[in-house]
Amino acid sequence: MSGLRTENLSVQFGAVKPVDGVSVEIAAGKLTSIIGPNGAGKTSFFNLLTGLYLPTRGKVYFDGNDVTDMPVHQKVRCGLTRTFQILNVFDALTVEENIRVAVQRRHGRSRKLFCAADVHGPVEDEVAEITERIRLPDKRKVRACDLSHGHRRHLEIGLSLATRPKTLLLDEPMSGLGMYESSIMGEFVRELAQSLTVVLVEHHMSVVLSISDTILVLSQGRLLASGTPAEIQANPAVQEAYLGSGRYDLPQERAAHA
Numbered sequence: 334m335s336g337l338r339t340e341n342l343s344v345q346f347g348a349v350k351p352v353d354g355v356s357v358e359i360a361a362g363k364l365t366s367i368i369g370p371n372g373a374g375k376t377s378f379f380n381l382l383t384g385l386y387l388p389t390r391g392k393v394y395f396d397g398n399d400v401t402d403m404p405v406h407q408k409v410r411c412g413l414t415r416t417f418q419i420l421n422v423f424d425a426l427t428v429e430e431n432i433r434v435a436v437q438r439r440h441g442r443s444r445k446l447f448c449a450a451d452v453h454g455p456v457e458d459e460v461a462e463i464t465e466r467i468r469l470p471d472k473r474k475v476r477a478c479d480l481s482h483g484h485r486r487h488l489e490i491g492l493s494l495a496t497r498p499k500t501l502l503l504d505e506p507m508s509g510l511g512m513y514e515s516s517i518m519g520e521f522v523r524e525l526a527q528s529l530t531v532v533l534v535e536h537h538m539s540v541v542l543s544i545s546d547t548i549l550v551l552s553q554g555r556l557l558a559s560g561t562p563a564e565i566q567a568n569p570a571v572q573e574a575y576l577g578s579g580r581y582d583l584p585q586e587r588a589a590h591a
């Protein structure tokens with residue numbers, strides 16, 4: 334399990350500053366959520382952490398090492414992996430075939446569908462272990478295109494787990510899911526955080542408030558607040574940023590009484 338730290342992290346495209354001077358500490362072994370209105374810079378922040386964007390200014394430290402300029406694939410090899418806001422699975426392949434491809438890729442054998450006997454066993458063991466871990470063992474022979482949206486999201490996380498991450502960044506894994514599927518996903522993410530450092534970007538506020546250890550709030554590329562769920566919920570600046578955006582989904586208990 335590894336932590337992340339940023340120092341004055343910034344990226345600028347012309348006049349646009351998606352991330353502007355963000356300094357945060359993301360504790361190892363915890364579940365840290367990043368929230369903020371649409372366009373706040375959450376995905377851009379992930380892009381900076383993972384190497385998809387090069388910062389205009391500032392630093393990223395992973396496990397205490399400066400990884401600011403490290404390319405994406407090297408960060409993945411060091412244990413820093415992400416999922417994308419848009420689903421990223423092979424539709425025509427089954428659940429276990431999808432995971433097998435990802436595991437084989439790590440073993441450097443992605444082109445060999447029939448790999449050597451010496452790695453076949455370990456690969457198959459890992460495919461079974463990940464399928465279990467993402468809670469899809471009974472769906473392992475089902476093609477990705479025939480899965481529910483929620484199960485496809487689980488599978489996508491399975492593909493990330495195949496890289497053996499120490500820190501996993503999840504960009505809106507509950508996007509497009511209903512209340513029930515979101516709460517299942519929430520439980521699943523919480524479970525992942527028992528063995529990994531998890532950083533979650535999510536708009537489903539009730540789930541975020543119930544599962545996170547720490548919440549960071551971004552607004553217009555800047556860090557607006559950080560704290561425990563209770564602290565964030567009580568923070569007037571956060572309320573204002575959300576209410577202003579018109580996208581604040583009130584926690585269920587309060588919504589029921591609203």
Ligand SMILES: Nc1ncnc2c1ncn2[C@@H]1O[C@H](COP(=O)(O)OP(=O)(O)OP(=O)(O)O)[C@@H](O)[C@H]1O
Binds near residue numbers: 346374376378
């Ligand atoms: N490569 C880029 N070039 C120009 N502008 C960009 C680029 N990447 C991000 N932006 C801008 O930066 C701002 C923040 O975008 P970002 O996607 O990071 O927000 P977000 O918080 O993830 O939003 P959402 O909740 O809608 O996913 C937006 O105004 C976006 O248009």
Ligand SMILES: [Mg+2]
Binds near residue numbers: 375376377418
């Ligand atoms: Mg985004």
